[in-house]
Amino acid sequence: MSLKRAGVLGATGSVGQKFILLLSSHPQFKLHKLGASFRSAGKAYKDAVTWRQTATIPESATELTVVECKASEFADCDVVFSGLDSDAAGDIEKEFRDAGLVVLSNAKNFRRAPDVPLVVPLINVSHLDVIARRLEAVASENKKKPGYIICNSNCSTAGLVVPLGALQEKFGPLDIVVVTTLQAISGAGFSPGVPGFDILDNVVPYISGEEDKLEWETRKILGSVDANTSEFVLQNDTKVSAHCNRVPVTDGHLECVSIKFKQQPAPSLEEVKRGLRDFVSEPQRLGCPSAPSHAIYVLEEENRPQPRLDRDRDGGYAVSVGRIRPDPVFDYKFVVLSHNTVIGAAGSGVLIAETLLAKGLL
Structure with a gap:
């Protein structure tokens, strides 16, 4: 099975760094795009980030060029992990969803939306049935596959x-x-x-x-x-x-x-x-x-x-x-x-992505 291409939003922040660590040697996903603010865009990741993890920056990330968090920059990603702060996450994640991208968000902005799954993957994977139903509906009507947002919890x-x-x-x-x-x-x-x-x-x-x-x-x-x-x-x-x-x-x-x-x-x-x-x-x-x-x-x-x-x-x-x-x-x-930074944050997003892949939803 070919590796799925993963993007990370807020890649220079604490949750973004954890996403990068967890994805750097993942058997199903590969780091493909790293997004941050316009101040970091155009820089090699190693030059844009103040790295604060105990492990060193993965080689798969060091030379990737940081891009702005725009849907057009991530169009060829299979899944996008968002470590954005809530101040920025709302509009950006909505833009990505509307562009047909799959967004797994660590931010609070859409957790209360009645049609957005709020998933702790050890407990309520059944809530992903909402996504499965939407994908089945568009497939039966030969419509373009929609984007969607899934939130992990606080x-x-x-x-x-x-x-x-x-x-x-x-x-x-x-x-x-x-x-x-x-x-x-x-x-x-x-x-x-x-x-x-x-x-x-x-x-x-x-x-x-x-x-x-x-x-x-x-x-x-x-x-x-x-x-x-x-x-x-x-x-x-x-x-x-x-x-x-x-x-x-x-x-x-x-x-x-x-x-x-x-x-x-x-x-x-x-x-x-x-x-x-x-x-x-x-x-x-x-x-x-x-x-x-x-x-x-x-x-x-x-x-x-x-x-x-x-x-x-x-x-x-x-x-x-x-x-x-x-x-x-x-x-x-x-x-x-x-x-709190693994199953309580980035790790939860990665495990949700693995579950979507196992269920044929990604």
Whole structure:
């Protein structure tokens, strides 16, 4: 199978750099176009970027010439990964979609659109059925293949919904979810980010817009596709309350979660652990290259998960859950850890692309 040609928008930013790392030696995709602002256009990538990853710049990217984020520059790409900031993403991603391109976006701009899939690939690949239906419709009418946008979720939402989705699949919908996040500074990006003197020896108990994203996105991801396979139905029966905090950790979002099941009596503690441990995601079943060997690692050590020790499990594509125990107010409480720049950002986009390819949608 020939490699699919991949473009990256916002290639000089933090998410764009992560996309480049994950795609540089990918067995199904090759870096083809790198887009950034007009100030970087025309430069070799190595001269345009301030590289901030721990790995060196991949050779496949160093000599690529940066172009402006215009659809005409990316017309020969099979898929475009967008690491653009939300200030720029809306108009640019719409232009790319209208030009017939496939855009996998890390930005928030289209997440609430009723016809745009909001996908955490370990949980709700079924939402891609909306795309499959559109492609079937145009094929039957011999129309030109349309472009489309698929969004991955906010980084903190991604880690939360994996255990929630696994438990919902096994035991039915949840009634109440209360989550307190301890979020790594890499989630704020490089600039402006979180200034060192604000975060060192400190915890910042506010991240602009974060709590609303967690509370709303969770209900879309755990929801369903309508009867016409055209829009999404929110899981409004599940009430979600979030407290979000920035902590002095480089990578890895930790989340303390309490849940109450809608159906009572609730499953036993061992049933909950087994439901999480035995969960298998659709990308695993499809054999996607980046799919983790275990979607969820259940950790029994009393002081795990921890960001430094557990964030890189299965390349950062897996989620770790520990301290699963009864909750005196709700049913159960536990701690979730996810790698916010892999399964919470660029890695989620790459895994969505692999899933689209496996399902014949790319």
